[in-house]
Amino acid sequence: xxxxxxxxxxxxxxxxxxxxxxxxxxxxxxxxxxxxxxxxxxxxxxxxxxxxxxxxxxxxxxxxxxxxxxxxxxxxxxxxxxxxxxxxxxxxxxxxxxxxxxxxxxxxxxxxxxxxxxxxxxxxxxxxxxxxxxxxxxxxxxxxxxxxxxxxxxxxxxxxxxxxxxxxxxxxxxxxxxxxxxxxxxxxxxxxxxxxxxxxxxxxxxxxxxxxxxxxxxxxxxxxxxxxxxxxxxxxxxxxxxxxxxxxxxxxxxxxxxxxxxxxx
Amino acid sequence: xxxxxxxxxxxxxxxxxxxxxxxxxxxxxxxxxxxxxxxxxxxxxxxxxxxxxxxxxxxxxxxxxxxxxxxxxxxxxxxxxxxxxxxxxxxxxxxxxxxxxxxxxxxxxxxxxxxxxxxxxxxxxxxxxxxxxxxxxxxxxxxxxxxxxxxxxxxxxxxxxxxxxxxxxxxxxxxxxxxxxxxxxxxxxxxxxxxxxxxxxxxxxxxxxxxxxxxxxxxxxxxxxxxxxxxxxxxxxxxxxxxxxxxxxxxxxxxxxxxxxxxxxxxxxxxxxxxxxxxxxxxxxxxxxxxxxx
Numbered sequence: 333x334x335x336x337x338x339x340x341x342x343x344x345x346x347x348x349x350x351x352x353x354x355x356x357x358x359x360x361x362x363x364x365x366x367x368x369x370x371x372x373x374x375x376x377x378x379x380x381x382x383x384x385x386x387x388x389x390x391x392x393x394x395x396x397x398x399x400x401x402x403x404x405x406x407x408x409x410x411x412x413x414x415x416x417x418x419x420x421x422x423x424x425x426x427x428x429x430x431x432x433x434x435x436x437x438x439x440x441x442x443x444x445x446x447x448x449x450x451x452x453x454x455x456x457x458x459x460x461x462x463x464x465x466x467x468x469x470x471x472x473x474x475x476x477x478x479x480x481x482x483x484x485x486x487x488x489x490x491x492x493x494x495x496x497x498x499x500x501x502x503x504x505x506x507x508x509x510x511x512x513x514x515x516x517x518x519x520x521x522x523x524x525x526x527x528x529x530x531x532x533x534x535x536x537x538x539x540x541x542x543x544x545x546x547x548x549x550x551x552x553x554x555x556x557x558x559x560x561x562x563x564x565x566x567x568x569x570x571x572x573x574x575x576x577x578x579x580x581x582x583x584x585x586x587x588x589x590x591x592x593x594x595x596x597x
Numbered sequence: 598x599x600x601x602x603x604x605x606x607x608x609x610x611x612x613x614x615x616x617x618x619x620x621x622x623x624x625x626x627x628x629x630x631x632x633x634x635x636x637x638x639x640x641x642x643x644x645x646x647x648x649x650x651x652x653x654x655x656x657x658x659x660x661x662x663x664x665x666x667x668x669x670x671x672x673x674x675x676x677x678x679x680x681x682x683x684x685x686x687x688x689x690x691x692x693x694x695x696x697x698x699x700x701x702x703x704x705x706x707x708x709x710x711x712x713x714x715x716x717x718x719x720x721x722x723x724x725x726x727x728x729x730x731x732x733x734x735x736x737x738x739x740x741x742x743x744x745x746x747x748x749x750x751x752x753x754x755x756x757x758x759x760x761x762x763x764x765x766x767x768x769x770x771x772x773x774x775x776x777x778x779x780x781x782x783x784x785x786x787x788x789x790x791x792x793x794x795x796x797x798x799x800x801x802x803x804x805x806x807x808x809x810x811x812x813x814x815x816x817x818x819x820x821x822x823x824x825x826x827x828x829x830x831x832x833x834x835x836x837x838x839x840x841x842x843x844x845x846x847x848x849x850x851x852x853x854x855x856x857x858x859x860x861x862x863x864x865x866x867x868x869x870x871x872x873x874x875x876x877x878x879x880x881x882x883x884x885x886x887x888x889x890x891x
Contacts, residue, residue: 385770411772424770426763429756430830437756441772445753477830493771 333533334361334384334501339393341379341557353379354390355557366527366534366548370541370576372584375554377537381503384535386410398500412442415494415532417487419506424490427479431470431489434478435459438493462492466522484515488522495526502527504536508543520547541573541580551576555583598855604728606851610844611735612800613815615793617823617839618746619786620816626750627762627782629677632688632813636695637669637787639809641794643702646710646804655716659795666791669695670783678776699806707805715799731800738796739840742789747833758782811867814874819843821877
């Protein structure tokens, strides 16, 4: 479903600020595969997601989604098949629009937007039902402004928005990192549930080693712009958080972890 | 203030109501600080004046003015979207160019549209006094515009435009072509302003290249007055508030001028308007600042 070949991304190429964010990544995800992506700061995790979404233009390499080359396709065009949830709960929705307006906007992702009313009765009922499935009681606040909700509520709705329009690929960029532990767990569970229900091919960047092993079917570790670990199946099942942290430490060349956040998270 | 002066102010407020709707669309919906209106308003007036004095149908003159305004908006959007020129600067470039264009359109700095067939002249036979007919016709026209605009902003396309202005990154992630939304929004905003200019030429009886100076500030003042009076989530009410804000602004100005308040002269109008808009922009910030300190 997603195929990344010999990907190189360099920011500010040819200037003193040149930074090579991705230095040759090959990655193939088959349909319905759910991979978690870990790595230290600057490893290229977010850049990889941005390149797949089209926000970043690669120096060289090729990105295919569903067998089609999308390397040069604009992000708005790619959005028909690629849904995203950002780390910042404020980034994924419009604070000034109501809950149902945000959802109606996401519902039309990839479709031609005409002059018909965005909030027709039939559509409102469908959206309300989808929100009710969250079990957060938000279905009774459909006309409230998005800005009135908590970060966790907004992330949960962002996930619903991502799955409304029948995307094939879901890109999650540390979407639970800004939430309190309870809400982070809720959103993580919701993620697993929605990904399975919709059969989405998913890449999830996370800082939490626990999440990296608990969610999904595959774990990829990036370091300095390349893949250094790619585990799946039994090998992944038998791996503990401590194993992963040890591996993480080894990859970083003996750099000491300055806290236990990786283990705890 | 006499009844005629009052209804004259209402009438001018309704004409500038079209500008207020355009400014709302650019500033509030698209978050695009657009000064193009200072040029597209007199362009609309000039195009309508030339068309009407040539003997063309006044409604056709209005359409031409709206199309001319839309073209100005597209130029500004093109400079901004295609070449990444800062939105404010892009609009200033269009505005300054339009001063020359408007002189070309009319062939002189100003022209009269007196004793001509206009959009209101057929309604003078209804039996109402003339000074009431004009506000009545304009009210119907602007209400129709508000209804259409509210429906547009409530459509899938309109929703995408609001998202493009409020959170471009989110809009892109949801498949919205933000650049195209800016083109359409700016065209629509300046079409409304051009239409306002066309009505101005017909109601006031002249078109003048300098009549555009400060259009943006008056439009913004109307939007702010409307927003202050009506805090609402309904798009229809928010748009209506812009029009009402425009009328209130004109009546207040007329009141101040006719009462000789604070020794004001008619020529002080722009200064007073600028101060009022500045205050309206500063006050909410001061209030918010205080909250932070406490």
